[in-house]
Amino acid sequence: MDQDFVGLASDCQYWLQKLSAWDQSSTLETQKDTCLYLPQFQEFLRQMYEALKEMDSNTVMERFPTIGQLLAKTCSNQFILAYDESQKFLIWCLCCLINKEPQNSGDSKLNSWIWGLLSHILSTFRFDIKEIGLFSQGLGYEPVDYYPALLKNVVLSLVSKLRESHLNGFNTQRRMAPERVASLSQVCVPLVTLPDFEPLVEGMLTYHGHEPQEVLCPAFFEAVNEAFLLKKISLPTPAVVSLWLRHFPSLEKAMLHLFAKLISRERNSLRRIECFIKDSLLPQAACHPAIFRVVDEMFRCALLETDGAPEVLAATQVFTHCFVEALEKENKQLRFAFKTYFPYTSPSLATVLLQHPKDTPQECRLQLLQRISQMLREAVEDQACGSCVDPFESWFLFIHFGSWADMAAEQLLRSETEAPVAALLWLLAFYYRPLDSSQQRAQTMAKVEAVLSRLQLLMLSRSTPLSAKELQAATGEGSNADPTQSVCGQLIRHLFLNFLLWTPGGRTIAREAITLMACTDEITYEIIGFLDQTLYRWDYLCSEAPRSAKLARELLQELQAQV
Amino acid sequence: MEPLLQQLERFSEVLSVSGTAHVSTWGPETVRRALDWARYLRHVARRFGGHARIRSAVERRLRSLWGPEGRGLTSFQALGRGDVQLFLSLLRNRALGEAAGRALLLQLLPGAGPRDADAEELQARLARLARYRAALLLLREAGSPGGERPALAEDPVLLTQAQLLLGRLREAREAEAGDPGGWLGRVWTRAPRDHFLQVAAVALLQPLEKELGASGPETPGEESQLLVRWLLEQSEVLAAFCRHLPAELLTSVAGRHPALSRAYLGLLTDWGARLHYDLQKGTWVGAESQDVPWEELLLKFRSLWHAPPPLQEEVLAALESSRARGGDFEVPGLSVWTDLLLALRRGER
Numbered sequence: 001m002d003q004d005f006v007g008l009a010s011d012c013q014y015w016l017q018k019l020s021a022w023d024q025s026s027t028l029e030t031q032k033d034t035c036l037y038l039p040q041f042q043e044f045l046r047q048m049y050e051a052l053k054e055m056d057s058n059t060v061m062e063r064f065p066t067i068g069q070l071l072a073k074t075c076s077n078q079f080i081l082a083y084d085e086s087q088k089f090l091i092w093c094l095c096c097l098i099n100k101e102p103q104n105s106g107d108s109k110l111n112s113w114i115w116g117l118l119s120h121i122l123s124t125f126r127f128d129i130k131e132i133g134l135f136s137q138g139l140g141y142e143p144v145d146y147y148p149a150l151l152k153n154v155v156l157s158l159v160s161k162l163r164e165s166h167l168n169g170f171n172t173q174r175r176m177a178p179e180r181v182a183s184l185s186q187v188c189v190p191l192v193t194l195p196d197f198e199p200l201v202e203g204m205l206t207y208h209g210h211e212p213q214e215v216l217c218p219a220f221f222e223a224v225n226e227a228f229l230l231k232k233i234s235l236p237t238p239a240v241v242s243l244w245l246r247h248f249p250s251l252e253k254a255m256l257h258l259f260a261k262l263i264s265r266e267r268n269s270l271r272r273i274e275c276f277i278k279d280s281l282l283p284q285a286a287c288h289p290a291i292f293r294v295v296d297e298m299f300r301c302a303l304l305e306t307d308g309a310p311e312v313l314a315a316t317q318v319f320t321h322c323f324v325e326a327l328e329k330e331n332k333q334l335r336f337a338f339k340t341y342f343p344y345t346s347p348s349l350a351t352v353l354l355q356h357p358k359d360t361p362q363e364c365r366l367q368l369l370q371r372i373s374q375m376l377r378e379a380v381e382d383q384a385c386g387s388c389v390d391p392f393e394s395w396f397l398f399i400h401f402g403s404w405a406d407m408a409a410e411q412l413l414r415s416e417t418e419a420p421v422a423a424l425l426w427l428l429a430f431y432y433r434p435l436d437s438s439q440q441r442a443q444t445m446a447k448v449e450a451v452l453s454r455l456q457l458l459m460l461s462r463s464t465p466l467s468a469k470e471l472q473a474a475t476g477e478g479s480n481a482d483p484t485q486s487v488c489g490q491l492i493r494h495l496f497l498n499f500l501l502w503t504p505g506g507r508t509i510a511r512e513a514i515t516l517m518a519c520t521d522e523i524t525y526e527i528i529g530f531l532d533q534t535l536y537r538w539d540y541l542c543s544e545a546p547r548s549a550k551l552a553r554e555l556l557q558e559l560q561a562q563v
Numbered sequence: 564m565e566p567l568l569q570q571l572e573r574f575s576e577v578l579s580v581s582g583t584a585h586v587s588t589w590g591p592e593t594v595r596r597a598l599d600w601a602r603y604l605r606h607v608a609r610r611f612g613g614h615a616r617i618r619s620a621v622e623r624r625l626r627s628l629w630g631p632e633g634r635g636l637t638s639f640q641a642l643g644r645g646d647v648q649l650f651l652s653l654l655r656n657r658a659l660g661e662a663a664g665r666a667l668l669l670q671l672l673p674g675a676g677p678r679d680a681d682a683e684e685l686q687a688r689l690a691r692l693a694r695y696r697a698a699l700l701l702l703r704e705a706g707s708p709g710g711e712r713p714a715l716a717e718d719p720v721l722l723t724q725a726q727l728l729l730g731r732l733r734e735a736r737e738a739e740a741g742d743p744g745g746w747l748g749r750v751w752t753r754a755p756r757d758h759f760l761q762v763a764a765v766a767l768l769q770p771l772e773k774e775l776g777a778s779g780p781e782t783p784g785e786e787s788q789l790l791v792r793w794l795l796e797q798s799e800v801l802a803a804f805c806r807h808l809p810a811e812l813l814t815s816v817a818g819r820h821p822a823l824s825r826a827y828l829g830l831l832t833d834w835g836a837r838l839h840y841d842l843q844k845g846t847w848v849g850a851e852s853q854d855v856p857w858e859e860l861l862l863k864f865r866s867l868w869h870a871p872p873p874l875q876e877e878v879l880a881a882l883e884s885s886r887a888r889g890g891d892f893e894v895p896g897l898s899v900w901t902d903l904l905l906a907l908r909r910g911e912r
Contacts, residue, residue, distance in 0.1 A: 085690070087690050092672060095668055095672045108661060111664070118654065139727055139750060143696070146724075150720065151702075153726075157719045161706075187702065187705040191701065194695075194698055
């Protein structure tokens with residue numbers, strides 16, 4: 001305990017020096033420095049209060065001889081008083097200094113000095129040449145009544161000044177000088193979370209002066225971004241877009257904030273992920289290519305860092321889904337070419353992938369899948385064309401629209417017509433193992449094709465019902481004999497799960513088969529992910545497969561209850 | 564109901580007393596009890612805020628109490644923050660004894676009052692007050708460095724005070740307290756005059772919308788009508804209003820309120836009639852020092868001259884009829900109206 005006090009006492013010295021430095025001049029530089037330390041100083045005040053509340057006045061003065069000086073200086077620093085809850089902790093600290101049983105004139109003097117400080121920070125003030133207090137008291141209003149209204153009016157008046165500066169750029173009379181806008185942005189740092197302050201924040205964010213450089217200070221952007229991410233303020237979308245366009249570190253922070261929400265210890269369902277993503281306003285903001293590119297770059301890094309973790313894959317896909325939706329909503333006629341969003345890949349491939357499967361009739365989907373497979377293959381494997389794109393880039397583009405891969409797997413098992421098996425298999429082999437050589441990919445395809453034909457054989461007319469064991473044997477699951485099997489294990493498991501959902505025989509033994517299959521936690525989570533993703537996709541495609549959907553939903557619930 | 568109203572009456576008295584030297588007799592226990600009382604009434608305000616009947620009964624009673632000092636409770640809304648009001652009133656009052664003062668400050672520590680789950684605590688409200696104060700000081704500096712003043716009609720301070728004034732007028736109207744003239748007169752005699760006039764003018768320019776702390780449906784514009792009526796009845800105030808406010812502001816107000824514009828033109832005509840032509844100086848001068856000088860008269864007319872119709876036509880009509888009454892001269896130096904018209908037309912070219 002005493003150790004803590006030693007630490008606090010030295011903190012006192014440190015902050016006293018800082019406050020004195022801030023006190024001496026009120027330049028933009030000192031203001032910047034003050035704003036930088038606001039959260040830290042608030043935390044110090046909080047700790048100080050926690051320590052002081054246990055002590056009597058005399059002990060406080062003994063242990064922290066400079067505390068009075070420190071608090072007095074704080075009382076005259078408007079940045080600190082305006083910030084978040086600092087003024088509350090300050091008031092509490094001051095009250096802790098009060099001597100409850102004054103013995104001598106020194107004690108009384110101390111109390112009256114505290115009284116003075118509190119009166120000062122709670123008093124009315126001369127806002128302008130005229131005494132607002134007198135008039136307002138004449139009308140019977142207290143500061144508590146008119147400060148909020150006054151702040152609102154000050155905010156609105158500054159907003160209209162900014163708007164005028166924006167419109168009358170060359171009319172120097174009505175214009176707010178850039179230095180003034182810059183210093184206003186600095187002053188706004190502690191204020192952004194005040195009620196009714198949003199119009200000014202919005203006005204500043206959408207204000208573009210006539211100067212080539214940014215006039216608003218970085219701390220302002222940071223404070224606004226922080227408040228927005230923590231939902232302390234709400235801002236219209238254009239203002240947020242402007243914030244992220246003007247200050248990329250804020251955009252990166254917003255993305256990291258989203259990642260932290262998406263990849264929490266608890267596994268999120270895709271619906272929940274979608275809610276988080278939409279709530280972040282990032283898909284809407286990403287309609288601006290510059291923002292999209294930063295966001296996409298972060299998804300790329302996350303995928304590379306996590307070796308393609310399923311959560312990141314899922315987040316990328318859902319994000320793309322929301323982004324495309326926002327793009328359509330914003331403008332039917334695209335303002336920017338796809339090339340600006342996906343500069344590293346062929347524009348025609350991006351165009352095909354961007355087609356909404358929902359708008360494609362069922363019978364055309366196979367053709368589209370075949371086309372996608374062909375185009376990707378050309379891009380990845382065709383050495384002859386000379387312009388061979390990095391396979392990772394093609395894959396990274398493809399996984400944005402991962403539902404095409406899921407649809408390919410589904411088509412392999414349910415299509416009544418003749419499916420382009422080779423093309424679909426290639427697509428799947430590429431999706432699951434993008435960095436394989438073409439030879440390795442051919443091996444994978446052969447293996448998967450063998451499993452597929454065994455499954456199809458099982459489906460053919462038979463006298464006895466299917467058993468789960470038979471099925472497992474057909475897919476080669478459960479036998480650890482063949483180590484190459486695990487290479488395409490995930491792909492085979494997904495085909496197998498599709499088989500269980502789509503064939504009548506499969507549906508009857510689905511539960512049993514899944515129990516056999518879910519031998520490790522990892523595989524159980526994989527199955528949960530598959531079912532969730534499938535249901536999510538069917539939902540937005542308005543797929544009509546009631547029996548399969550019902551089964552998938554039940555299986556998902558049962559598995560979720562297990563983990 | 565009656566016991567509650569009596570309680571209110573009693574508390575309103577306490578609030579009034581809290582700003583006077585009487586508090587020197589208060590001990591710590593009195594301070595605590597008064598604050599407890601305020602908290603209780605805050606609770607009442609929250610509980611019955613939605614009951615129209617109780618609300619209006621309370622408001623009526625409060626209005627009848629609203630004394631010449633303008634202290635005490637003024638509205639049902641004010642009941643919700645009686646504790647803050649009481650606290651600040653005592654904090655400002657140097658007459659409060661040492662022990663009582665200590666008791667007051669200790670109320671700022673968390674846990675000092677009874678925990679009131681649904682109510683924001685006194686400490687939190689006072690802390691927010693301090694935050695607002697600091698915010699306003701910061702913005703003042705950033706918004707107008709070096710104390711540069713915005714145009715009167717755009718000045719947020721004046722605007723806020725204008726809204727407060729309209730708010731009070733509305734309360735007076737709602738409480739059927741009848742003529743608000745009494746307290747308007749008191750404010751006029753106590754507040755800095757120029758300032759009061761500026762606030763009144765800005766109030767008369769306010770769009771018809773929900774004003775500060777308004778509740779319930781609005782009857783648009785009635786508050787400003789009350790103000791106009793009062794101004795028209797007070798010839799001394801009206802003359803000061805028309806004389807001392809900037810011409811542009813007066814023109815805007817006249818454009819909004821026909822009754823005022825007529826009175827304003829009437830005054831301008833009276834003032835003009837008091838001028839005579841000084842042959843030696845070759846200009847129009849007043850008979851007495853307090854008469855409105857020619858330049859000022861011209862300035863005021865010029866501003867009106869450029870006002871949008873119908874005001875513009877009215878000004879022209881007033882000037883022409885005055886000129887006709889004076890003999891319809893066309894030569895300068897014979898009639899102030901002819902010269903005014905000539906000067907205005909010259910300015911137009």
